[in-house]
Amino acid sequence: MVSVGMKGRKLIFSFFYAIRGIWKAIQEEQNLKIHLATTVVVIFLTFYFAIDGWERAWIILSTFLVLSAEMFxxxxxxxxxxxxxxxxxxxxxxxxxxxxxxxxxxxxxxIAGITVFGPRVLALW
Structure with missing residues (x-):
């Protein structure tokens, strides 16, 4: 059996505390719930429009920056x-x-969403 050690336990607990912090913020903060709902829609749209490469990276980065800022x-x-x-x-x-x-x-x-999704949405009409 492998021993985790004190440093390993601290690392494991730091992840636990981080996940707990995310969960508590989701439960308490209405704006975070709105951002998460928007994130679900955006992820769906990236698959629907087959977004890939740099555009997908830009959308993912933008989404997680907003979520992180809301946590801060x-x-x-x-x-x-x-x-x-x-x-x-x-x-x-x-x-x-x-x-x-x-x-x-x-x-x-x-702005990122309009830039990436805008032309694709307009092409549907």
Whole structure:
């Protein structure tokens, strides 16, 4: 039998904590649920339109960047909220900037989607 060792256990637990964090964020955050639903639609469309190569890579990267940004936004909001309910301009800046980052990446993903899927959708008409 192979011994995992202390470092191996830490690695295994780090994956467990990461998966737990993703699961908790999905359960708690409405925007993440919306992004995930959009991801399912986008994945379906990549197969429907037989997207491959760099275009598929661009779509996948765009999708995961938005999901990752939403996770960072969730983490920042949780830490700021943990600091208390009293208003502080830096707390407002942190939350607004994190939300702004998600918005910028969502806009980029929309542009990528229009660029890749737009001509294919128009060709259907």
């Amino acid at each position: 936004n969730t983490a920042i909001e949780a830490v700021v909220d943990r600091g208390g309910q009293a208003y502080h301009p830096l707390a407002e800046l942190a939350k607004d900037a994190a939300a702004g980052a998600v918005l910028l990446l969502a806009i980029q993903a929309i």
